[in-house]
Amino acid sequence: MNAKKLAGIAAVALVLFFVIAQPGQAAGFVNNIIGFLRDAAEAVITFVSNIFT
Template sequence: MDVKKLVIAIVVIFVLFFVISQPRASADFVLNILHLLESAANSVVLFLRSLFT
């Protein structure tokens, strides 16, 4: 078995275990990542608006 496929399988199994065993914590983790991405996108937009105004 390829090492890359093995690592991907282990990560998928870990994520599934975490989602099944702690769904509330998993949802909070995903929401935190989405808020971080939203904040980063807003910062980029603000930067670009500052350049062109």
């Protein structure tokens, strides 16, 4: 088994453990990531719209 595959399995196991052990905090973490991605997308859209107006 190569190191890349082992690291992937370990990452999935860690995420599953976190979701099972602390589902409230895991949901909050996902919401924070989604909020960050939404803010970043809005910033890019604003930037591009300001270039073309």
